[in-house]
Amino acid sequence: MWAYKLLYHLKTTVQNIREHRATVLMSLAAVGFTLLLLASYLLLLTNLQAIGERLGKELQIMLYLETGLSGKERARVQDAVTAREEVEGVEYCSPQEALRSLGEAMGEAAHVLKGLEENPLPPSLEVRLKKPYRNLEAIEEVARVLSELKGVADVEYGGGWMKRFFAFVRVLRWLALSLGLLLLFASVIVISSTLTLGFYSRKEEIEILRLVGATEWYIRFPFFLESLLQGIGGAVLALGLLWILFQGFRVNMGTSWSLFAGWIQPHFLSTPMTITLIFLGAMVGVISSLLTFSRFSEER
Amino acid sequence: MPHEISNMAVSTEVNSKIIQLFNVTKTYSGGVAALEDVSVQVERGEFLFISGSSGAGKTTLLKIILGVERVTQGQLVVNGRNVTRIPRRELTQLRKETGFVFQDFKLLENRSALENVALALQIRGLPPGEVRQRAYHALRAVGLADKRDQNPLCLSGGEQQRVAIARALVNNPLILLADEPTGNLDAGLSREIMDQFLEIHERGTTLLVATHNESLPAYCGKSRIVLDQGRLAKDG
Known part of the structure; x- marks a missing residue:
């Protein structure tokens, strides 16, 4: 019906x-x-x-270390960072490597770096976070915690514009x-x-x-x-x-x-x-x- | 046959009375009283005329029986149902058991005669084949089988009213209500319609016909009640 x-x-x-x-x-x-x-x-x-x-996925945290840290102290900071749950990997970048990378990035203008008496760039750690933490809120939180570690001079993650x-x-x-x-x-x-x-x-x-x-x-x-x-x-x-x-x-x-x-x-x-x-x-x-x-x- | 009653207990049991009005009053907004304290009983299978001049309350009486208007005061029982406080589901059932015919035919101009009759069957969810067959038989019963595909506008007034009668009868109603069914027809056609009603009545259907035409009750030889300004003026 x-x-x-x-x-x-x-x-x-x-x-x-x-x-x-x-x-x-x-x-x-x-x-x-x-x-x-x-x-x-x-x-x-x-x-x-x-x-x-x-x-957001491309974002990573750069930890600038205090200059004059011994190898042992640097390793301690690196271990403390690696031990965190949010961290996928950590890569150390020495002042020399940093200067070389900067020179490559500057291209033809790299010659200005040749006049430097000493390398002004600090040693740093590039911190890559695990997928679930690749968002602004998580990055901010991790950056805040890592900035408090002994031996860390500064933290940068490009968060302002993000x-x-x-x-x-x-x-x-x-x-x-x-x-x-x-x-x-x-x-x-x-x-x-x-x-x-x-x-x-x-x-x-x-x-x-x-x-x-x-x-x-x-x-x-x-x-x-x-x-x-x-x-x-x-x-x-x-x-x-x-x-x-x-x-x-x-x-x-x-x-x-x-x-x-x-x-x-x-x-x-x-x-x-x-x-x-x-x-x-x-x-x-x-x-x-x-x-x-x-x-x-x-x-x- | 006595149609007026007084102080009778309201019973919704199915009995010999198919329509019972107990002291019914209908007042429209603005305080206009269309019916005042009307009590009427109609026997099953009876053919009753409701006479009276324009504005006497004839149409209102039919409308409250069909559940189109609500009773303001009093009680109304139709086929054992107290229509005064009827739920919507039962109201639609009541209307399926009650056919109606109006002075202005109320046919759809964009549909054929057959489709107009079929409308009353389609709402019951019957198969299209059965709908067509039953609609055709209803039209044949009023002598319009050959005009089934014609638009109402191509039919005469008398033919249009017969299509309306076919639609009213196609569901084999217990009651047929007609409001000035001959109001737009000449004397000859009016008699044709009345003959049709007499035939329907012979089959056991209860008929209530509202008319201001004094000659029709006499022509049919049936009883009538007279309404005057909403009150029952004459009975039997």
Whole structure:
């Protein structure tokens, strides 16, 4: 019995959409556009986050040791660092090695180093952290603890700019949330308005259906299906458009992006995020229909 | 046959009375009283006319029986159900057992005659084949089998009303309510519709027909009650 009812509902839904083709298309476009804005924002955010994560992985702690430490004292510091749970590996860099590396990095300007009477660079330890600790909070904590070790003169981990970058990403994330809620609300209003038009245009049919004994849910279900389709359709449309825009970006701006983001290639939204967006579209449809139903229930 | 009652205990047991109104009052917002202290009992299988001028409360009476309007005061029992405080689930069941016919036919112009009749069957989740077959038989019973694919706008007033009757009867209702069913029809067509109702009545259906046309009860030879400004003015 329910299968036949579903069949009638599907027929009614198709009929509704056909009869109000223009309104439904307008609504679909509006929902698609608002979800496109949201999806674009998410795409930018996930790519920036990927850059942040990649750079976070590159972060390492440099421990500058006091000059004049004996080999034994240096070994003691190195052992204390290696013993820490967060540390994956430690590499000693002597002042001579440091100077050579600096010379290589300076290239043609390295000749200025030749005039130095003594090597000003201190001995250092390059500390690499294990994967779970390669984030700013963990690095900061480990750096703070290591700076207190006897024999350590200074600690550096390039945290200042990373902090600013992550703060920027955090702001973007909050903006995405607020903007997302606002855009989803706008989509709900758009779909709800289309449904309201549908309710008004089928007012007589609804009245007849009620009089012949149709349940409220029998009457509502085609509208529910219609709004669900609009929500999902809008999300799919937004994702499709975004994919086309993304491909265009990759072709035209890919090199510039790679230069900006290191060797990170721009990537499209992940499958879970794509599914989440479609689910959000569906939820927008469901909420719109429930909001509309509450205004059109039979009053007795 | 006595239709007016007083001080009778409300019983929802299924008995010979299919519709029972006990001191029913219906007041619309703004304090307009459409029905005042009306008590009526209708026997199973009875054919009863409700007469009265416009605004007498005939439509309101039918609407509260169908559960479209709520009773403000008093009690209403239809086929053993106390409609006064009926839950929604039972209300839809009540409506499936009650057919209705209105003066303005209430047919959907974008559907064929057959599809209009089928609407009442589809809500029950019957297979499409059975829906078509039963809708066709209902149309044949009112003499419109050959017009099943026609749009209501292509049918005459009398034919449109017969399509509405077919839709009302397709679920074999226990009660058929008709509100001014001949209001838009000429005398000849009105008699045709009444003949149709007499046939339906012979099959055991209870009929309540609201009309301001004084000649119809006499034509059918059936009893009537008269409403005047919401009050029961004449019984039997």
